[in-house]
Amino acid sequence: MGEVLGPLREGTPRQIGPYEVLARLGAGGMGEVFLARDTRDGRGGEDGPDTPTAPEDGVFVAVKTVRRDVAGDPAFRDRFRREIRVAQLVSSPHAAAPVGGDADAEVPWLATAYVPGPSLSQAVRRGGALPVATVRALGTGVARALGDLHAAGVLHRDLKPGNVMLSVDGPRLIDFGIARSSTATTMTATGLMVGTPAFMSPEHVAGARRVTAASDVFCLGSLLCYAATGEDPFGDGPLAAVLYRVSQAEADLDRVPEELREVVAACLALDPADRPTPERLAELLEADAGRRFPWPEGVRDHIGEYGTELAQLVASGGPLLEVVPAAGPVVTPDVPGLHSVPTQAPVAPPAPSPRGRRGRVLAAVLALAVVAGGLGTYLLWPESEAKKPPVKAAPPAAPPAAPRIAGVDERGLADASGVVPQNAVQRPAGWRPWKAKLSKPAHGCSAGEKVLVCRTTDGRYEALDPASGKELWDAKVDSETPDESYMSDRAVYFVARDSTRPTVHDGNVVLVTGRKLQVRDARTGAVRWEKPALGPQFVWDTRPLVGDGVVFAATEVAEDIESDKVALTAFSLADGKELWTKGLTNAWISNAERRAYEPVAYAKGVVYALSQGGLVAYDGKTGTLLGEADPAARECMELKVLGGSGYCASSSRRPNAPVTLHALDARTLAAKASVPAPLAAVSPAAVGPNAVVTSGKAVSVLDPRTGRTLASYPLKAPPAGLAQAVSSPLLAGDQVVYADFSSLYTVRLGTDGKPAGLKVTPVPGAPGPRVAEEERVPGYGTLVSKQVRVPEVLPVGGIAYIVYDKGAVASVELPK
Template sequence: MLGALRDGAPRRIGPYEVLARLGAGGMGEVYLARLDTSGEFFAVKTVRRDFAGDPAFRDRFRREIRVAGLVRSAHAAAPVGGDADAEVPWLATAYIAGPSLAQAVRRSGPLPVPAVRALGARIARALADLHAGGVLHRDLKPGNVMLAVDGPRLIDFGIARAHGATTMTATGLMVGTPAFMSPEHVAGARKVTAASDVFCLGSLLCYAATGEDPFGDGPLAAVLYRVSQADADLERVPEELREVIGACLSADPADRPAPEALVELLGGERQAPPWPVPVREHIGEYGTELAQLVAAGGPLLEVPATAPVVTSGPPGLHFAPTLAPTGPTVPPTPPKRRRRALLAGVLALAVLGGGLGAYLLWPEPETPRKPVAAGPKAPAGPHVTGVDDQGLADASGVVPQNAAQRPAGWKPWRAKLSEPAFGCSGNERVLVCRTTGGRYEALDPADGKRLWGARPSVQPDSEESFVGPTGGIFLAQEAARPIVHDGLVVLAFGDVVQVRDARTGAVKWEKPAWAQQGEGSRPVVADGMVFVAAPTAQDQTNDIENVSVFAYTLADGRKLWTKTLTNGDLARSEYRDFEPVAYAKGIVYALSDGGIIAYDAKTGAVRGQVEQDARSCEEIKVFGAYAYCVDVSHSAGTAERAHLLDSTTLAPRKSLPMPPTGVDPAFVTERVAAGVVRESGALKVFDPRDGKELGSYAAKAAPAGLSQAMSAPLLAGDQVVYADYASLYTVRIGKDGKPTGLRVTPVPGAPGARVDQDPANPSSGVTYREMLRTPDLIPVGGLAYLVYDQGVVASVELPR
């Protein structure tokens, strides 16, 4: 829990304001800090002054900072900066408001089997991410795993080192914690490998499942001997876990499963860990404690011996009145004022979409609490697996922002792809774009440097995307938009679907299944599954392919099920982009010739289908218990309507008024939606319940003779975000769900307005390379990645 700052403790470390003390180790102190007055909190580790005076130690610490910068994982506390040359060297990582696994087990006892499986799968994924970056953890133990609402986080890479580097410890110094070492640790630090981390994970899971150290207690020499022989006592480990933990604890490193395989052996990452009630309550105390600190308005300071002691805080909170830096003690806030201040601090954090909202809105096991009705809901557990122009897999256009997903070492950057792009997806690990030539290019989100490229070349004569003279769309290599999902990238082109490693581009698996649909077509990826459209037969009468939806496991491409979307009796004028269109809460939605259908994602069983009056909907946006769609008219005089549907059965809840004229909704929540007017590019914010306009923001006019194009808006945290060729635009959504003003941020390196090519070419159509196309906007971790149609890419910070 949080501790008060002692006399002489720093008030600032680098750019961070110090708020409280988190603890201490042999090397120095660890503090809770924040960046100015933002809602983002960090753990900042400092070095003792006697160590800081040693040049060799500074060199080792400098390497530690570099190693931390290699770590990018959704299940590890993200490093955000450090300075080995400061007077007091420091390293900052994301702060995880929760107990360590060791604290949780000591207080509440062993975890149930489902929680151990989920815990292990996520830590295995974190190890896979570390190893992919060339980093070993080397001290995996219960004290280095923090438990948060949405899952565990691996911390403390202080004795990690890159593959091939010399040890970061002094010669002969044993690295690791005896009860959670591997045989290679005992043999010598230079013998430690990636398999050693897996052995330590086996020990950690044994502890989580039994509450006991796997190699017993007693004299240190006896414990180390049992470790060196891999002589673990697994008798008390539940039978369901014994085999997989035993495999991790194999004496021969070659017999231990790789972290990627271990993820699947433990059940994958399909749902948040089902923490038992005592652990949830334990985690909640940290959230409450953090809210108390925010409400106090300043750092947590030691109370002088003569000062009154405040005891109204939660258990374990050493709460003290806030002191001015050099002034007298401020009296405690009266109870009513303090309660209002606490509530204000809590609401502010919830609206910011940070972790605290997750603690406050976490549902009970069987009776979920109603969401706070104060504007767009702050999502619980705001980890983002990947973002494209529709937001997340639910296509709602709502993208939570999580500062922990900011790449280590990020600074604003500008890059150039090898050719124009249209269709991108990204997260903190990779930004991948489809080019007009049917290729894929991957950039590092931290600095814009090229990571890898993929050139399908399955159709040698298909090297350019274009719109034909009659309006038909022809995509080079029949390439779909890419989808980034955690550490993987899913591509579909030609007649295959392919999964690659996000950082290296290495192919994990490939299956012969893909049917080119439209420009916006993409695989749908969620909860360890991939859903794609693929041809199953061809009607020889009208040369139209019948299409089915195929479901595969993301880990290895195993086919789960397939369902037919068309019946073969369609006229060409009736053909649509029949394909999966969204995913939410275990349901995948696909467009069939009978309208949108909801399938159980694991079995393919039909859960629901739209009724006749909503069969003209071709896309769907899912939010909570509802789904929203708008008719698409293919004939003159057809009345259009917006529909609110049950998100499971697709039964109609009500028929809604249309959005403002000319607006295609880009994001939808229960209280606010927005889209860009097709003709003018103006942003319209409206209430989806009644179609009433809440705000209108005109597009900035382009200079004479030049043209602009506006991206589709997304709801990033609590602000609407969209862009043109010169600037980033943000409109904050207030607590009442209403927009509160427009902010224009110029984007350095943006190409600016340009001359539009004449698309009217009756003989050959127009290529995508020549077309004026909207920018791609990817908001992740408080940053915006902007991909312009001529291949320029820029990354800037979202306004706060």
């Protein structure tokens, strides 16, 4: 089960106190920690009252046990008894609540509320440093937890990234294993260090018999430094060297963002009297997470994996066990629902028992999993799924809320998979169906909760209110380029004012115009910051990408202006600070090699770009090269990322050349597996865990495991003499969604991906098929504004925003 849940070993007790043991969470020097479920009346037991209970309410707990050999030491039992008493003093919404313990049991145990999420150390190791806004909110939560502990007379004394768990709604402080009452004497002999060296205070290192509340604040400063940089604050090397730097408070804060440096330095003051109190620290950080804690997308997905595994475990109906065969190594069985339940749709529990509350518990866990990480960990294909025995379909259940999305365009989200979760919470307040008209033909749009923005064929941007369709703002930049977009006789695209497609990301609109990368306020259009960047390169679909607080854009290498050298540059979304830059091309690009060298997708901390040598993957925070596309996929120019895989279609530049679909490792871009025929010969429009959607003469839904076509819907032909086009289909929630010049088309998919039939919804204000009116301008080429181009469907919050090439815009509700 990876880093989340492990199977129970032979001999592990199935019951500890009032708790049913379900899985193994980990082990330490003194014992093991288990995931368990409270079986007492009113706390999730089968005979409890008929009241819904959420995971946070104590149904699931983390039970810490002590090794039998250690438990035989009376002195250790005394220490463990004190630990239980200390834990019982803790009452804080920012700490894992203690729920019980027994130091006199045969196997001593201590139970606290289970936090379904990774530790801060796990999250940073996987995704890198956190954005400034997240670090502020994280520090505020932990500071408030320390304030609550100190008010109860408790010192933590081991505040480190491994003891801060990340839940959907914020951090939770755990493990008071070496905590003690502030009125108690030390639990260790003089000179015996208790804590983690890189996250100690000078008082810890000095062997003081009485550390203070200020010592916890020092450790929190180290933790904030780690969260903001991804590195230990006092460096590495020999233990003695690290401890010396700690003892002198010699932390390296150069990489800490400027907005955080002063407050971190205050926490790391050598004199305890100079450090802020936890309450003052919360004020200095000035963070209020509001309704949704500002975890970056990668961390939210990481948290979702924990909720997903918990949901799958509950759905399996029993604990996670390992099986020891008669001969051979230990293996974990395929428990139905544990390894094979897809996470796009809810997993329903077995038929309700008159004695059980598992159904309600499962529903709560599923809601947690989806709210935390969206689609979470996908059921990946093509990992020999066709060879696995089919899983019996579960009874239908009401789907939980999907995650919020930052913004959507014609490719879907930043991962370009075409999968767009739908959450009704994102429906604008007061929304009603509407239609509007842009002042010029549309030329690439993006939408989110707060704004719908379109580039127009004259290189401007027009922003509409998603609730009403009323104009919010427009923007243009003077440029030496023509003020109309056109396609030359050599099929090279020239976009007016060097304007890219816009990218909506929460409250921001990110775009490049006039060779300037701009971040604008979504509602007002005010420019927050701008930096030099490249506009469209030979195609008009160019766009900047945004993920986890970082903006990625193609830039020009200053010293190689005449050689067309292109780089990928990462900027901080908050202030435009350049984080790193990597070259995508060599000094010279031949005409045959001209492509749009730019970022093409972003997912789970990795940014993908097209380089002169093919697709490449970089760590989004550091710019570290993670991999290059397998040589067989060198001709791929786009990538769709789904879970642990990336999918790209390649073909030679010969007319009618066959297409080959490649499955690559999402982190290294190494060849992962061959895809099943006939899927291997398609270029998918959308790639989901249970369906692959293609578009050509028909929109088709294919089974990702076998390649078999599940359904095909021919495109409606226009009347004779007229022309129309069809949008690229997306997977919006549990529906395939696309549009032509007259109607919106939706196909609902079952939990197994099986289509349920086509629904046609007329679109008010749709232009209908029209007479083609292409116009050429001598010396330039064909004007884009006169071409028949595909509409775009942008689904957000159960609403479909449909933008037509001539500038008509309609907003309709997706069928329920």
